[in-house]
Amino acid sequence: MEYLPRAVDRVLDELMEDAAAISLDGAKGVGKSGTALRRADHAWFLDDPDQAMQLQADPRFISAPEGTLLLDEWQLDPPIWDSVRRRVDEGAPAGRFLLTGSASPASARGTHSGAGRILSLHMRPMALHERRGAATTVRLADLMAGDAEIAGRSSWSLADYVDAIVASGFPGIASGPARSIGRQLDSYLARIIDRGIPDLGASVRRPQTFRRWLAAYAAASSTTTSHAKILETAASEDGSRPAKTTAIAYRDHLAQLWVLDEVPAWEPFRVSLGRISQSPKHQLVDPALAARALGLSSSALLSARGAHMIGPLFESLATLSVRAAAQVVDGRVGHLRSRNGDREVDLVVEGPDGRVVAFEVKLSTTVRDDDVRHLLWLRRQLRDDVADLVVLTTGEAAYRRPDGVAVIPLALLGH
Template identity: 60%
Template structure:
């Protein structure tokens, strides 16, 4: 299968000549190993029992070959992390180590954070701009400069295409296959998490069906700030049984370690410029396709009455995935903004490295009205010195700027 360029590739190209060790973190199947292998001169796969046994016998890794060394699934042997950190302290050259991991270690307390020695980069499933279905014409990095770059471009990507991208997901090994096989592979992916990955993290799933119900309730809350108590209430089974709150807290903790949950935090400004803001996160799974599978939604049903209530939240989740990947390349963070009473909210708030802000609203329909931008205009009025640009992400065909300066960008045309 042809390798599709990832946004994190440009980050690695920029950082490897200067950093001795870089860790690529993210859920299984997002392509961490393939991306790292393209830069490695030697490789260790610690999910291979034989190679792990050799590494266990020499925690110092003193016999490694020269060049860039890839240590894959490092969390299978957490002591390797500390060995890498020590070698960095001892003067390892730039580009010496790439570590990939699909879970944080069970006993993280025994592993040094690596702060200042090992640089961590998050790798998510592929954003829309990475899937080679369209050529982006609007760069988020240029938008973040505050120079109001020209917004232009046309796309033939339609709502039907977006539904297929939501249902098919951004896992490189799953994307190219027919829809029926995609669904089977995504179901198997989720089953593996329940049957194998969670137990390997030391979490015994006593009632797998209860966990699936909780995950389905979490998926149904995609792109909302629903309280965890409401998600728990929605987990009640047909027999009236409901998991204990402590059980669902354990679900959240362990699924977060596996990078399966990927909520967007609420934005809290350092200077308290806007008061009475919610801190509750917006709920997202690692990929909207996983949410669709928990809810038994296909590309076809998303466009019918059965999926009418979820196509909007899942499109927003696809936007969030793409924006977070693009923002990371520019050292920017993505948050959401919602006042306590809910009178104002911004779907995605992108905060640049210098504190500059870009507000983005998500609209499923192709047209944008004055009512669709009122919260963005409010944000600009509240923070005129910080807000450098505003945009609405749509399913339309044309990218342009409105007379009020707000960019209207079809998601397919937004790139890093």
């Protein structure tokens, strides 16, 4: 399978120059192994019993060859994490260990956090600008620097964006025949139930109940809907629904597997914006999973039946792209919403220097004054801390409005 360059490539190469051990984390299938293998001199796959046994027999890596060692799916043998941490303490050279895992270190019971020894780098499915045929003209790095040239034209239509939503950012799924993508996404969801969650030491006793809850969560994509409301939505036709404790367990397990990828609330440190909501914005790791959980194909999203979800899932796609690009500039991504809901900014990227680029995501080809009022309000509050303001659209041209807000078709945004 052809390797498509990822935004995380640049970050990983920079980290390997200084760090002895790096954990490339993320959901199953996002491409961690493919990215790591391009940099590894030797690889051990912990899902191979023979290779796992070999590592268990040599936890100090005494017989391991020189160079970069890849330990793939390390969470299947959690003591490996602590072995690597100890080798770092003993002076392992830069770039010695790469670990890839489909569960967070916190889910591996008994392991040390590795803080200060093992750097963690989160990898997500392919953003729009990482997929085949991408032709971007505006870089997030330039927006963060405050000197971006806003130009370019996109040939993408609404139907193209919808196709991108359902096509998936998982490399192994997206590279297959279009007719099989839905089946592969079904298999992905099934493997969460029969393999992913059991690997965490838990189980899903009622798969249909889990699927109803997951569909309810997917329906809340790009919103701050309360978990209690999501639980109500998960009720079956006879009124039965998961217990609250069960729903909490679902959330915890899917977060540990990186399948839930909520956008945290953002609040500036240097300026008070009043009463800000601390509720995260709900997102699944890939908008294609959300669409599949809801039974929505591209044609359904473009029909009356799926019209209510096309906007939220377009925002999910935009969120995936902004998050991937933000890693290159070491930016943290959040959303902003006042407690009473009168002020809301879809995405805020904050750089290491405290300056921000704020985004509104609009499922439209046109942008009116009312669409930018929250962005302009934020600029009045933060003043010089705002590097740029952006509306991401489905339009054709990238341009800057007279009020300074950049209007950028999502297909033109890169890292």
